Amino acid sequence: MSVCIGIDLGGTNIAVGIVDEAGNILCKGSTPTRMPRPYGPIIEDMARITLEVLAASPYTLDDVTAIGVGVPGVADPVTGIIPFCTNLAWHDVPFRETFQRYINKPLFIDNDATVAGFAEYAAGVSAGTQSSVFLTLGTGLGGGIIIDGKPYSGNHFVGSEIGHIILQMDGELCTCGMRGCFERYASATALIREGRKALAAHPDSLMGTLCGQNPERISAKTVIDAAKQGDPTAAEVFASYAKALATGIVSIINFIDPEVVVLGGGVSLAGEFLADAVRKALKPMVFFKSLPYAEIKLAQLGPDAGIIGAAMLGKPQ
Amino acid sequence: MSVCIGIDLGGTNIAVGIVDEAGNILCKGSTPTRMPRPYGPIIEDMARITLEVLAASPYTLDDVTAIGVGVPGVADPVTGIIPFCTNLAWHDVPFRETFQRYINKPLFIDNDATVAGFAEYAAGVSAGTQSSVFLTLGTGLGGGIIIDGKPYSGNHFVGSEIGHIILQMDGELCTCGMRGCFERYASATALIREGRKALAAHPDSLMGTLCGQNPERISAKTVIDAAKQGDPTAAEVFASYAKALATGIVSIINFIDPEVVVLGGGVSLAGEFLADAVRKALKPMVFFKSLPYAEIKLAQLGPDAGIIGAAMLGKPQ
Numbered sequence: 181m182s183v184c185i186g187i188d189l190g191g192t193n194i195a196v197g198i199v200d201e202a203g204n205i206l207c208k209g210s211t212p213t214r215m216p217r218p219y220g221p222i223i224e225d226m227a228r229i230t231l232e233v234l235a236a237s238p239y240t241l242d243d244v245t246a247i248g249v250g251v252p253g254v255a256d257p258v259t260g261i262i263p264f265c266t267n268l269a270w271h272d273v274p275f276r277e278t279f280q281r282y283i284n285k286p287l288f289i290d291n292d293a294t295v296a297g298f299a300e301y302a303a304g305v306s307a308g309t310q311s312s313v314f315l316t317l318g319t320g321l322g323g324g325i326i327i328d329g330k331p332y333s334g335n336h337f338v339g340s341e342i343g344h345i346i347l348q349m350d351g352e353l354c355t356c357g358m359r360g361c362f363e364r365y366a367s368a369t370a371l372i373r374e375g376r377k378a379l380a381a382h383p384d385s386l387m388g389t390l391c392g393q394n395p396e397r398i399s400a401k402t403v404i405d406a407a408k409q410g411d412p413t414a415a416e417v418f419a420s421y422a423k424a425l426a427t428g429i430v431s432i433i434n435f436i437d438p439e440v441v442v443l444g445g446g447v448s449l450a451g452e453f454l455a456d457a458v459r460k461a462l463k464p465m466v467f468f469k470s471l472p473y474a475e476i477k478l479a480q481l482g483p484d485a486g487i488i489g490a491a492m493l494g495k496p497q
Numbered sequence: 498m499s500v501c502i503g504i505d506l507g508g509t510n511i512a513v514g515i516v517d518e519a520g521n522i523l524c525k526g527s528t529p530t531r532m533p534r535p536y537g538p539i540i541e542d543m544a545r546i547t548l549e550v551l552a553a554s555p556y557t558l559d560d561v562t563a564i565g566v567g568v569p570g571v572a573d574p575v576t577g578i579i580p581f582c583t584n585l586a587w588h589d590v591p592f593r594e595t596f597q598r599y600i601n602k603p604l605f606i607d608n609d610a611t612v613a614g615f616a617e618y619a620a621g622v623s624a625g626t627q628s629s630v631f632l633t634l635g636t637g638l639g640g641g642i643i644i645d646g647k648p649y650s651g652n653h654f655v656g657s658e659i660g661h662i663i664l665q666m667d668g669e670l671c672t673c674g675m676r677g678c679f680e681r682y683a684s685a686t687a688l689i690r691e692g693r694k695a696l697a698a699h700p701d702s703l704m705g706t707l708c709g710q711n712p713e714r715i716s717a718k719t720v721i722d723a724a725k726q727g728d729p730t731a732a733e734v735f736a737s738y739a740k741a742l743a744t745g746i747v748s749i750i751n752f753i754d755p756e757v758v759v760l761g762g763g764v765s766l767a768g769e770f771l772a773d774a775v776r777k778a779l780k781p782m783v784f785f786k787s788l789p790y791a792e793i794k795l796a797q798l799g800p801d802a803g804i805i806g807a808a809m810l811g812k813p814q
Contacts, residue, residue: 356784
């Protein structure tokens with residue numbers, strides 16, 4: 181049976197899965213990334229855990245048609261080189277060449293958020309669409325673009341950094357050094373920051389009870405749960421958040437008009453409560469009000485999207 | 498000899514050209530659009546002027562392989578229907594079907610800014626690139642996206658409205674009803690508005706002399722000329738303009754990372770003075786500062802881009 185290997189390379193863990201052609205994970209395993217250390221031993225560990233997962237499975241290397249890897253940075257899918265990876269401190273790493281010294285199979289690489297978006301296209305909520313934009317709403321805001329059924333990272337592979345499109349010229353300072361980036365307003369971090377501010381101004385908010393009166397313990401879930409229960413302070417924070425997210429989605433729609441926008445990452449666990457708020461905020465803001473535009477959908481695959489999407493990079497087209 | 502016909506349908510004029518495969522205009526003509534009137538007579542006039550231009554040329558209808566049309570609105574290249582065209586008050590116009598009653602040739606349609614961007618790709622400054630984004634800096638701000646050598650208008654054909662990506666959440670009110678659209682800050686209209694404001698605050702500015710002390714006569718050229726001559730008030734207005742334009746380009750680069758961004762339209766007549774200011778403002782703002790990103794170039798084809806790009810839509814691939 182033909183299978184693909186998907187590897188999700190993160191700053192904390194390396195997760196590996198054996199994936200069938202429909203995008204089902206058949207077996208998986210993981211090993212710590214153990215930063216900081218040079219790229220050589222990390223890539224060696226990626227190969228080692230791959231062979232271990234295979235050894236513990238009913239499959240052999242002969243069953244594997246290709247290996248795909250999602251990396252937390254910029255990946256050149258053509259040369260297999262990784263020009264830049266902040267969290268791993270990688271710079272111009274000859275990834276494919278190095279990995280293939282251990283396992284000589286066709287190897288595909290792409291950015292991790294792109295890979296997660298590709299998973300939703302290949303086996304999730306955006307299956308069957310022509311184009312989609314995937315947003316991962318977590319500590320930051322990552323983006324994955326699919327155009328004509330292919331992952332799209334741009335000409336220099338520095339695109340799909342959707343968290344860093346500008347929502348507010350000269351706005352909030354971003355970790356990237358720029359001001360007003362989308363992720364300053366629409367990541368989980370933004371929701372938490374605004375939740376804390378609002379609790380300080382309204383100490384009677386339900387958010388206070390939910391976090392044990394310790395603002396440090398406010399999470400995205402705290403704000404969402406309080407808003408769902410009708411707490412007016414949390415509801416206002418959540419509505420502002422949904423509006424900022426919808427405003428960024430207006431830019432996405434007016435720019436590349438995808439068939440679907442998929443909401444993933446931690447904040448998307450708010451489910452239809454989030455998707456509905458975004459749809460409602462979006463409607464009066466789109467440019468062509470009488471014409472069809474992208475549907476807003478929730479991601480389906482959760483954290484496994486990294487493994488599934490990576491594996492699907494290597495699926496024969 | 499095989500030629501294509503390019504038709505640039507505007508709110509004021511219909512311009513037609515016979516174009517060779519290299520993108521050279523061999524003959525051209527035009528007729529007024531004469532709004533307001535229904536779509537039927539306009540399309541009939543488009544066919545009539547096409548036949549007149551052909552009759553006055555050394556070519557016959559037999560030489561024409563295809564006809565391409567750029568329309569000031571939303572065009573569905575697949576069905577040949579025009580769902581929406583504000584300036585012409587068109588709604589769901591069966592364009593291809595109607596036009597082919599007069600001239601039965603393969604007919605291609607797309608949005609006018611997209612077509613102008615495609616012209617620069619097919620026969621202008623972005624020739625030979627894989628992907629480009631064209632910006633027309635005029636009364637509004639139009640956009641044309643080329644990906645993998647093909648015009649890209651999105652899934653519902655409502656994309657590439659780059660003038661309406663959001664630069665400033667809750668910012669200046671736009672003619673589209675939304676606030677903070679890119680074109681409020683980076684169109685010729687924005688440059689004029691800010692020039693007028695600055696002249697009112699600094700009546701001694703060279704802009705006053707150049708406009709005969711009549712602020713109503715300030716054009717984009719007035720601000721640019723005064724800035725070029727070192728007038729500090731105009732220089733500040735121009736620098737702010739270039740910064741806003743560069744900020745929108747940051748969103749473009751961080752989103753789809755094109756190979757080239759092409760500056761066209763009236764403001765681009767400022768030439769390298771504009772391009773250099775944009776490059777300088779852009780450099781500290783891009784996300785990956787050590788990696789290559791889009792070159793900023795000036796459009797080459799001027800107002801003929803509409804005819805050339807439309808004709809090139811029909812060029813055999």
